Amino acid sequence: MNIQDLIRPTIKALKSYSSARDEFQGATDDMVFLDANENPYENGVNRYPDPQQRELKTILSRIKGVPTQNILLGNGSDEVLDLVFRAFCEPNVDNIITLPPTYGMYSVLANINAIGIKSVQLSDDFQPQVDKILDSTNSESKILFLCSPNNPTGNSFNTAEMEILLNKFNGIVVIDEAYIDFSTEKSWIHRQEEFPNLIVTQTLSKAYGMAGIRLGICYASAEIISVLNRIKPPYNVNHLTQLKAMEQLNVNDLAKNQINDILKERDVLISELEGVDFVSKIYPSDANFVLAKVDDATKRYNQLIEKGIVIRNRTTQPGCENCLRFTVGTSEENKVLISTLKSI
Numbered sequence: 001m002n003i004q005d006l007i008r009p010t011i012k013a014l015k016s017y018s019s020a021r022d023e024f025q026g027a028t029d030d031m032v033f034l035d036a037n038e039n040p041y042e043n044g045v046n047r048y049p050d051p052q053q054r055e056l057k058t059i060l061s062r063i064k065g066v067p068t069q070n071i072l073l074g075n076g077s078d079e080v081l082d083l084v085f086r087a088f089c090e091p092n093v094d095n096i097i098t099l100p101p102t103y104g105m106y107s108v109l110a111n112i113n114a115i116g117i118k119s120v121q122l123s124d125d126f127q128p129q130v131d132k133i134l135d136s137t138n139s140e141s142k143i144l145f146l147c148s149p150n151n152p153t154g155n156s157f158n159t160a161e162m163e164i165l166l167n168k169f170n171g172i173v174v175i176d177e178a179y180i181d182f183s184t185e186k187s188w189i190h191r192q193e194e195f196p197n198l199i200v201t202q203t204l205s206k207a208y209g210m211a212g213i214r215l216g217i218c219y220a221s222a223e224i225i226s227v228l229n230r231i232k233p234p235y236n237v238n239h240l241t242q243l244k245a246m247e248q249l250n251v252n253d254l255a256k257n258q259i260n261d262i263l264k265e266r267d268v269l270i271s272e273l274e275g276v277d278f279v280s281k282i283y284p285s286d287a288n289f290v291l292a293k294v295d296d297a298t299k300r301y302n303q304l305i306e307k308g309i310v311i312r313n314r315t316t317q318p319g320c321e322n323c324l325r326f327t328v329g330t331s332e333e334n335k336v337l338i339s340t341l342k343s344i
């Protein structure tokens, strides 16, 4: 597969904006900066942030074992996904493939960008239906989204089937690994050389506990990363976000310990949910949430709201009739949830 053939002609021809910070590199502290019309009085944020987030990427590169040239950072993974649409999908011409029930942003971003959507529902056990997916594609199908572990179902997709899709789908395959740190499955971030059409997205919003700073991570071949770099807004990751991310990532084992605690709490939550009489099915989870089928999801959702507990009602999603999604909270929060479920 030739990645260059997949890139939109407009993007290929693009001359990207060159910011003051792009044009001059190699700054040292004793230099005088009069190039970017900034306010000269120091307050910690009076200068534009590093458009390439070099220091933060170096830390991520070390933690994840991926060279910095294979990493792009965005204002949440939502921005990263939007960049992928704009690089590869021609408005009013191209289409993407999504596998519902799954993360809603893929179709929202498709709609915003005037891109068609082909939906191929997951099987009863929430796995991709490989033949149906390949049959549904045409020459305008540019991106296939695989969310694994999947939201809202919580399960990981079968690795062998994902490999078939990567080999046979004639476009970009985005594997959304927002929940990978909770999973027993291996990440795909080290497999770019095998699959040139692979883009993996991760985020600091879930396992790393930084939803508030908005930091999404994209791993792909240097070729794909350089295309995305040309279209990203120059200062898309702000200075405070870069600082906070580095501060938290530098605390040894912080995320690892929290992930372990969340996984223990997930087991407790699942076994307690089994004792709730209106819960009829609990789906296996490889993430920090649990999907469960109940007698009447909307009724139970409203009852919980009345008691001040907010969960997610997924009953309108295909294949998720009467399903509720519970995020794993602290031990105390989960106890409140369970005792409330048992009292209603």
Ligand SMILES: *Cc1c(COP(=O)(O)O)cnc(C)c1O
Binding pocket: 075, 076, 077, 078, 079, 103, 147, 151, 176, 178, 202, 203, 204, 205, 206, 211, 214, 215, 216
């Ligand atoms: C939460 C979530 C994200 C995270 O998006 P951010 O913009 O990085 O916060 C991405 N994908 C899925 C499937 C999610 O559930």
